[in-house]
Amino acid sequence: MFYENMRSIVGDGMATCPLAKHKRLRRLAQPAFHSGRMTGYARTVQAQVDAVTATWRHGQILDVLPEMRSLATRSTLATMFCRRDLGPEVAGLRRAVTDFVDHQTILRMIAPGLNRLPTRRNHRYRESEARLLRFLDEEIAAYRRDGADHGDLMSMFTTALDSDRLSDKEVRDTAMTVLLGGITATAVGHAWALHQLSQDSALDAEVAHEAQAVTRLGQGHTAADVMARLPRTRGVVAEVLRMRSPSWIFPRVAVTDTAIGSRRIPAGAQVLLSPYVLHHRPDLFPSPEAFDPYRWDGRDPHQVKGWLPFGAGESKCIGYELAFMDLTLSLAGIIRSWRLLPCPGSVRPRPRLHLEPHGLTLRLTERNQR
Ligand code: HEM
Incomplete structure (x- = not known):
């Protein structure tokens, strides 16, 4: 039911399409997320972190979640579209993505009809959505015409595999799914990571030390090399994804009669699965x-049973490796030069589409100024 509703928002993408179609969409989109492409994406992420943090000032109070949304929007757009410099267009595009993404709450996912009510906010949302769809249609046509690999997600979404390829509509729906799912979840992960480091100066110093010692990409180092040298930062990210799992709940349908513990689940029943609850089990x-x-x-979280921030099985998050790398490199990129200090007031987890840190503001302190 949830995914059928979501379909009116992001179309028939991988997350929302009927099961019969899913396998093919997944197979055709998978090459975009191959490990071999991660170094290129990592370079893009680092450039976006540099661009965002270059605007920060010593002593500034940061409204963390919107700032991290802006960073995640920039990084996602940049990893998707490298065919050309988007130039002045990019500011309007970022605004449209932000409007589109910010508008989606869990309530609107359950009741997408709310998006059609004649309110000013909905009008703005529809304009942003139309702008995004127009942009995607033009870009898809251009990627098809040129047929080159620009090292981005879109080149791979538009490439044929085994003489089959995603249709224009399927590419568009996949792109909308990535924008909606990828941006909000990543931004929330960034924000929680900064919150946690603001609470613990020793841990913050450890991550800063590690980040300052690591060679940047582009000097013959792959993303995997750099990630391997950031074990503490990776630990922070794994722990953020455990304790504040951005995707706190998602639905499943039982394909056959089954049982979970003592409960019988008949085929066709809808089950809500909460990684948040699972991640807080003391056993x-x-x-x-x-x-x-x-x-x-010394542990790879991806191999740990019960750690499910990206889901599991055939529809496990297709962007999990990219997301984990983005979180790690962005955190290292920020903490290398900035200490973020807590501001008065409490921070509470707020379950929206993702689990948001409500009330999170932090004061920026430039490390070399301290
Ligand atoms: C911290 C960041 C992220 C988190 C926590 C996250 C989490 C998730 C979860 C829980 C699912 C559902 C899995 C399931 O049903 O078993 C999912 C699906 C998906 N995610 Fe992510 N995600 C993140 C970032 C990304 C990024 C960066 C991208 C793409 C660039 C992405 C693309 C997708 C897609 C396309 C699906 C649908 C997969 C399918 O149904 O086969 N996600 N994600």
Whole structure:
């Protein structure tokens, strides 16, 4: 039911299409997320972090979530479209993506009809959506015409695989799914990571030290090399995704009669699965309420049973490797030069489309000024 509703927002993309269609869409989109492409994406992410943090000033109070949305929007657009410099167009495009993404709440996902009510906010949303769709249609046509690999997601979405390829409509729906799912979840992950480091100066110093020692990409180092040299930063990211799992709930349908514990689940039943609840089970994660990045020392979170921030199975997040790398490199890129200090007031998890840190503001302190 949830995904059928979402279909009116992001079309028939991978996350929302009927099961029968999913396997083919997934197979055709998968090459865009191949490990071999990560170094190119990592370079793009680092450039966007540099551009955003270059606007920051010592002593500034940062409204963290909107700032991280802006960073995630920039990084996602830049990893999707490298065919040409988007020039002055990019500011309007970023605004349209932000309007589109900000508008979607869990309530609107459950009741998409709300988007059609004649309110000023909805009018603005529809304009942004129309602008985005126009842009996507023009870009898809241009990528098809030129047929080159620009090292971005869009080149791969428009390429044929085994003489089959995504149709223009399928590319458009895939792109909308990536924009909606990727941007909000990544931004929330960034924001929680900065919150956690603001609370613990020793941990913050450790991450800063690690980040300052690491060679930047573009000097013969791959994304995997740089990631390997950031074990503490990776631990922080894994722990943020455990403790503040951005995707706190998602639905599944039982394909056959089954049982979970003592409960019988008949075929066709809708089940809500909460990674948040799973991640706070003391039998799986001892002292689950403690933020402890050291629990990941020497462990690959992707291999740990019960750690499911990206879901599992055939529809596990297709962007999980890219997302984990983006979170790690962005955090390292920020913390290398900035200490973010807490401001008065409490920060609470707010379950929206993703689990947001409500009330999070931080004061920027430039490290070399301290
Ligand atoms: C911290 C960041 C992210 C989190 C926590 C996250 C989490 C998730 C989750 C929980 C799902 C549903 C999995 C399931 O049903 O089992 C999902 C699906 C998906 N995600 Fe992500 N995601 C993130 C970032 C991204 C990024 C960066 C992209 C693309 C660039 C992306 C693209 C997708 C797509 C296309 C799907 C649908 C996959 C399918 O149904 O086969 N996500 N994500």
